[in-house]
Amino acid sequence: MAIRILSVDDELDMETLITQLFRKQIREKKYEFIFANNGIEALDKLDEVGEVDLILSDINMPGMDGLTLLAKINEKNKPYLKAIMVSAYGDMDNIRTAMNRGAFDFITKPVNFEDLEITINKTVEHIEMLSSLEQGRLQLMALQNDLNVAKEIQLSMLPKTVPPAFAEVGVDLHAFIHPAKVVGGDLFDYHIMDAERVFFMIGDVSDKGIPAALFMAITKAIFKSQFCNKIQDTLCEKVNIINAFLSEDNSSFMFVTAWIGILNIKTGVVEYVDAGHEPPVIIRADGSVELVKKHGGMALCIDGDFDYTSQTLTLSAGDRLVLYTDGVTDANNLSGERYGLNLLQEFYAQRNFSTAQEINEATLATLIQFMGAASQFDDITMLTLGYTGTV
Structure with missing residues (x-):
């Protein structure tokens, strides 16, 4: 399944730039992008589309900024949902606050799109690793449950x-x-x-x-x-x-x-x-x-x-x-x-x-x-x- 990424940014040209940068991954259905212009719209999108794997969010936005959005996401208790925060190079206080609130990584503006691609790919690899570990954990739990049932059946025969x-x-x-x-x-x-x-x-x-x-x-x-x-x-x-x-x-x-x-x-x-x-x-x-x-x-x-x-x-x-x-x-x-x-x-x-x-x-x-x-x-x-x- 494609990795679903929610991009939240009030700069209207960001959607065009991201779609162009990741056109190959989008065409191969590796990535699926959803776009929102601010935190309020992002929360609506989350309710609308359901599961999202990664959020790429600007920090400084009207209506609801990225830090507030990050706090709202934390309330949803989704440990496998990762966030990359975007802010100006000199805005280190907000970037540090975002990292303290659980952001996985950050990108500075003006955005270097090669760096953006590397950061997103690195985050996706981490998400896929977590997903693989979770699948392994669930398989082990299922196997243990099967073993417990088998043991009960075995003992019931005696x-x-x-x-x-x-x-x-x-x-x-x-x-x-x-x-x-x-x-x-x-x-x-x-x-x-x-x-x-x-x-x-x-x-x-x-x-x-x-x-x-x-x-x-x-x-x-x-x-x-x-x-x-x-x-x-x-x-x-x-x-x-x-x-x-x-x-x-x-x-x-x-x-x-x-x-x-x-x-x-x-x-x-x-x-x-x-x-x-x-x-x-x-x-x-x-x-x-x-x-x-x-x-x-x-x-x-x-x-x-x-x-x-x-x-x-x-x-x-x-x-x-x-x-x-x-x-x-x-x-x-x-x-x-x-x-x-x-x-x-x-x-x-x-x-x-x-x-x-x-x-x-x-x-x-x-x-x-x-x-x-x-x-x-x-x-x-x-x-x-x-x-x-x-x-």
């Missing part, structure tokens, strides 16, 4: 509360995501499958930001569709189906680490598939801490034909199984130290916990304390399952 039925079947479960500054790819889910089985899982999509969040949404949906249906596939068969689906047309080459478990609430046996995820921690009822051994297992979406196998572990009454994403163990402080798995196990060994929620909240608190002023670069996600063995 279970927010644990139904009372879990406690009724002898399961104390709590899960949370403590998001980083941008949307990410962590996920978890849980539900009661039938009278004997509880499904639970945690996952982490590779990469960060909106692509990871979109892939997380797809992963969450396919897990839900598989583990909430009535088809009696085995755990491994369901994971194989999910892996094949997610691997198909995976042009982004993203992958998902996951730990998927089914607890038999009568026996305490957990059948699980480890798809390249962080090893869970078991806090036994007597306070001892164990790390679930790794038995291989590839992350989802790397090989659509990979045949997953399951393992089992057994929880006794009072045991807790702690699942987490690498946002927990990879948390860093300002010194670059990593929290790590050893500190996590030591923390659990030194504390007594009453509930799954207490474990999660205490872990988050110690991580925040460990990170200190360092920024959180990854989501911190946990799912802790306590087996009461009361069924």
